Amino acid sequence: MVPLSHYLLLSGLLFSIGTAGVFLRRNLITVLLSIEIMLNAVNLTFVAVGRAQGTVDGQIITFFVMTVAAAEAAVGLAIVIALFRHRETLSPDAFTSLKW
C-alpha cells in the first residue's frame, strides 16, 4: 500500500506546478488550466487523507470542489472569451485598467 506521505508529496508537487503556471504563463487559458491543476492537487490531498483516516469526508468535499471547479471553469472561460473579443489578446498583463 502506498503510504500517505507519497500522496501528499505528489499533491504538493502538483500544487506548486499549478502555482508556478498561474504566475508565469502569459496566456489566460493556461492560467485557468493551472488553477485546475491546483484544485485537483487539493482534491488529491482530501481523498488521500480521508482514506488514511477511514472516513468519507474527504471524498464528499472533493465532490464539492469539483462542482465549484466546473462552475469556475465555465465562468472563467466565458470571461476569457469576452476579454479576447475586447482586446484581441489573452495576456493577463494587457488587462490592467482597473487601478487607482
Next chain:
Amino acid sequence: MLLLIPLLPFAGFVVNAFLGRRLPKSVSGGIACLVMIGAFLVSVVSAWPLLGHGGHPIEQVVFDWLSSGALRVPFALRLDQLSSLMILVVTGIGSLIHIYSVGYMHEETDSEYARYFSYLNLFASFMLVLVLGASFPVMFVGWEGVGLCSYLLIGFYYAKQSAADAGKKAFVVNRIGDFGFILGMLLIFVTFETLDFQGVAAAAALRAPETLGMGVMTIATLLLFVGATGKSAQLPLHVWLPDAMEGPTPVSALIHAATMVTAGVYMIGRNAVLFSHAPMTLEIVAGIGVATALMAGTIGLVQNDIKRVLAYSTVSQLGYMFLAMGVGAYAAGIFHLYTHAFFKALLFLGSGAVIHALAGEQDLRNMGGLKKYLPVTYWTFLIGALAIAGVPFLSGFFSKDEILFKTFVGTEHSHGSKLLWVIGAMTSLLTAIYMFRLVFLTFHGERRAAAVSSHDAHGGHGHGAPHDAPPSMAIPLVVLAIGSVVAGFVGVPHALGGHNLIEGFLEPSFEVHRTAEAAGAPTAEAVSEARAVPLTGQGEAGEATHAAPADVATERMLMAVSTGIAVAGIGVAMFFWLRRPAAAAALERQFSGVHRLLQNKYYLDEIYNAVIVQPIKQLSTGALWKSMDVGLIDGTVNGVGAGVQGFSTSLRRLQTGSVRTYAASLFLGAALILGWYLWS
C-alpha cells in the same frame, strides 16, 4: 377662566398665522380685533370681584410645568389687584390699537396684513402671560415672548435695512437684561427655594431688611433690575427703544409705549416686598430712573423725528416710574404706568395719523400747519400732550404729582430727597417743552409743504391736502383722549379732597398676601410690623402714607409748583416754536455744541459701539474667528483630512490593476499565515 385671557389672543394668532394668507383683510383684521375685545371682556368679568374691598386673588393652575427635586413650578396664573389693572390696560388699550391698526395698515397686502395681526395677537397673548404669571418662570415665558414679538414687529418692514437692524438691536440689548433676570431668578430660588411670587414675598418678609451692605436680596434684586432696565429701556440699556420706532406706529404705541416697556416696572411692583428689603437696590433704582428721565428728556428736546421724540418721552416717563418704584411709592409708579398707557398710546396713534396723512413723512421740519387738515388728530393729540405735560386735572397731572410728592417727602422705604425731586421737576419742565414743541411744529404755523407735496406725489393717492384719520383710526383716538382726561380720577390725592382710590386698591399687591401667611409663614406680618416701627421712627418718612396736615400743605404746594412748571414749559415752547422760530434757531447756533451732543443722543450709541461692540467684534474676528476657528478647529479638521488623504495616496498605489500582482499577494499572504501557524 383666567387661562381664557391669554388664550383668546393666542387663538387669533394661530388663525392669522396659518390661514391669514388666504383670508381677506376684513376677516383677518376682524378676528384679531374680536379676540382682543373678547379678552378685554373676560378681563373685566374676572377683575370685577377684586374691585370691592377684600377681594381675594384668583389663581388657576393650568398644568404642572417643571418638577425636579425642590423645584416645583406649576404653570399658574394669578389675578390680584396689580395684575387685574395690568390686564385691563393691556387688553383695553390693546383692543383700541388693534382697531386702529385695521385702518393704519390697510395699504398692506393681504398676507402682510395677516402677518401683522398675528404678531400683534401673539404679543398680547405673551404680555398677558407675563402679567398673570404667578411665578418667575411663568413670567419669564411672557417676558421672552414679548421680546420676541417686539423683535418681529420692529423688523416688520424687514426689507428695510434700518428696520431689520433695529429689530436685532432690540433683541440683543434685551438679551443682556434677560441674562440679569435669569441670574436673579436663580439666586432667588437658591435662597428662598421657591419661585412663586407670594412665596418669595413671604420668605423675604421674614428676613431683616438689608440696610447695611450687600446681602443676597440686594444682589438678587439688582440682577432683576438689570432685567428691568433692558425691558423698560433704562440707562444704560435704553438704546434700543428709540430705534424701535422703525416698526409700524401702532406697534410703537402698543408695545414700545403702553405695555411691554412697562414690564420692568410691573416686575418690580410684583416683587415689592423683596425690593423693599433691599434699600440699596431701591436707591439705585431711583437714581437710574431719575437719570434716565432727565437724559431722555433733554434728548427729546432736539430730535426731529416725530416718533423719536415720543420714544424719548417714553424712556423719560419710564424713568419716572422707576423713580417712584425706587422711593417705594409702588402704587404711584403703577398709577403713572396706567395713565401713561393712555396718553402715550394716544400720542403715538396721533402721530401715526399724522404720518398716515402725510404718506409716511416723519420729519417735524416738513410738517406744520396741519391743524386745519387734521382736526380730530389735532384735538386728541393736544389732549394727550396736555396730559403728559401735567396740566392740572388731566390724568398725567395726578400720577406725576403723586410720584414727585412721594419723592419729596419719602415713603416708609425711603427718606424724602430734595435732589431727586428737583431733577424730577426739571424733567417735568422738559416734558412740557418737548411735547409742545412737537405740537407746535406739527400742527401750528405754516405748512412747510415742499417736502410734503413731493411725498404726496409718490404716495400715488393724488390727494392734494392731507386728510384726517378714517373712522377706525379716529374712534380709538377719541376713546383714548377721553381716557387720558378721566383716567387720573381714580387717583385724586387726599390733598385735593379725593381718596386716592388706586393706592388703596393696589396696596394688597405690595404686601405679603394673607393666604400666603396662612399657608406657610404665620409670623410674617408680625415680623414685618415689628420691623416697620424702627423704620418709620427714623423721621418724617413714615408719616407720608398718612395724610398729616403738614403733608397736605406740602403736597398742595408741590402741585402748585408743578402746575407752574407745566405752564412755564408750554410757554417756553410757545415762545420758541410758535412766536419766534428765529429765537430757537439762534439758541441752537449759540449752543451748537450742546445741541450737537443732544442731537446725537450723548453719543451713547457711538460710545457703546467703540467700547463694547468693536472690541467684541475684533476679539471675535481676530482671536475667535481667524485664529481659533480657522487656525485651531479648521486646522485640526483639515489636518486630519489631509493626513488621511496623503496616506491613501500612497496606499492606493497597491492597486495596480495587474491580476498577477493580486495573485502574488494572495499567495504570499496565504503562505505567511500558513507559515505562522506551522512554525509558531
